[in-house]
Amino acid sequence: MRALTFQGRRKVSVETVPDPVIEQPNDAIIKVTSTAICGSDLHLYEVLGPFLDPGDVLGHETMGVVEEVGPEAGDLKVGDRVVIPFNISCGHCWMCSRGLFAQCETTQNTKTGKGASLFGYTELYGSVPGGQAEYLRVPQAQFGPIKVPDGAPDERYLYLSDILPTAWQAYEFADVPEGGTCAVFGLGPVGQLTARIALNAGRRVIGVDRVPERLDLARSYGVEVVDMGSVDSVPEAILDLTDGRGADGTVDAVGMEAHGSPFAKAAITAVGLLPDAVANPLADKMAIDRMAALVDSIKSVRRGGTVSVSGVYGGEIDPMPMMEMFDRGITMRLGQCHVKRWTDDIQKLLDQDADVLGVESLATHHVPLEDAAGAYEMFQKKQDGCIKVVLKP
Known part of the structure; x- marks a missing residue:
């Protein structure tokens, strides 16, 4: 089959790779009909x-038609x-039973100290081949496919594979009260949704x-926008829009490569140029993110x-404004999206005749x-x- 593969820093290519096969009784194989490029793919x-x-085959936003199922692939x-959630979860372990599907203990990557395995997302998360391909093997198919x-x-x-439940969780975690204000940082796909x-x-x-164009798109849906390039201070601009108080909840939909962090950008670039044997431990244990958005x-x-926080971060030694966070008594909620925790509520909107969230456009x-x-x-x-x-195989 043809698949999009990683070849090196800023280099990917479509190559012919072996077709996936059933490896475990609860696997399925799907023929991919659509697969998208996610902002998280750009971190790779x-x-x-x-x-x-x-x-390595990339991609974790995938849907298609089931071609083959193992004997334990449920119904x-x-x-x-089907749509395939980006995190691979079993649905029955201790974590899954509590709705923490991104921490599934069945697919958890304990050797690297990371959570549930992800499609197309590095050795840290299981090195599972991704879905930017003609076909995809789906582990834990008795639970995952929607x-x-x-x-x-x-x-x-x-x-439903990623960015929509990620956006839904981002909003839910922001805990904005009725009549309150939500400020969204980063108006890429997750921020827009x-x-x-x-x-x-x-x-x-x-x-x-x-x-x-991102500002214009958000404005067309009724969002009040702040252009970072036209204000001296984004926090001050938001304070001005909220009677000096600030937003009730804020969402960081940017992550580790935010603009406005020149020293961190230089450090990240330097590590990326090192041989993998040297770069891996530095990137994992000594990493620093570009944290302007956060x-x-x-x-x-x-x-x-x-x-x-829905944007992806990977740092271990990131500096945080702890005094301000403590003094102002803020709450922070963050982490990989627990996709299937939110899908029932989201599908109620998607199944309506009207495209309420504008996903089709x-x-x-x-x-x-x-x-x-x-x-x-x-x-x-x-x-x-x-x-x-959106890529079409």
């Missing part, structure tokens, strides 16, 4: 490359149309970014408010899988108004 493209090997049947109805466009349900979810829940939303999220929330680019390498570069450099890319 840039920062987390030391934890990948050339030839999954050949021909079912069945969706036939007929609707793929984009109506594709984002977080803002729309908050608006749909009747909250006031302030969105922060520097990319004109710090602004902390400084923009009101006293007693909540900071929700979120993708700005639909690209053949064969052209995925160019799409990665375009997305990473924010060229051609790119907000979201």
Whole structure:
């Protein structure tokens, strides 16, 4: 089959690789109909490359049609149309029974000290081949795949794989009260959806970014926007919009590669140029993130408010404004999304006739899988108004 593979820092290519096969009784094989490039994939493209090997298949936002099932794949049947959550969870362990699917103990990566295995996301998370390919092997198929109805466009349900439940969790974790204000930092795909979810829940939303097309898209849905390039201080701008108090909840939808952190960027770049044997321990145990978005999220929330972090971080020695966090009594909630914890509530919206969250129009680019390498570069450099890319095998 053809698949998008990692080849080195800022280098990916579509190659012919072996077709996946059933390896465990609870596996399934799906024929991929749509797969998307996630902002988290760009961390592999840039920062987390030391934890990948050339030839690793990338991608964790995938849907398709079931081609084959193992004897213990539950009620999954050949021909079912399914979306595949990015985290691989069993549904029955101690963690899963508490809705903590991103920490599944059955697929947990104890050797690397990380949570549940993820599709297409480095040796830290199990080195499981990803879904930017023609076919995908799905472990724990008795629980993971989400069945969706036939007929609707793929984009109506594709984002159930990651960014839509991630945005839903980001909003839920922000704990914005009725009549309150939610400030969303980063208006990429997750930030856009977080803002729309908050608006749909009747909250006031302030969105922060520097990319004109992202600001315009958020504004078109009713978001009040702050252009980072036109203000001296984002926290001060948000304080001005909230009677000097700050937002009730803030969402960091950016993560480790935020703009505005030049020294951290230089350190990350230097580590990425080292041989993997040297870079891996440095990136894992001595990592430092570009934290401008997180710090602004902390400084923009009101006293007693909540900071929700959905952006991916990988640092071990990141500096935090602890005195301010303590003095202002803020709460922080963060972590990988527990996808299936939220899917029932989300599907109630997606199954409506109206596209309430605008998911069908979120993708700005639909690209053949064969052209995925160019799409990665375009997305990473924010060229051609790119907000979201869907690949078609």
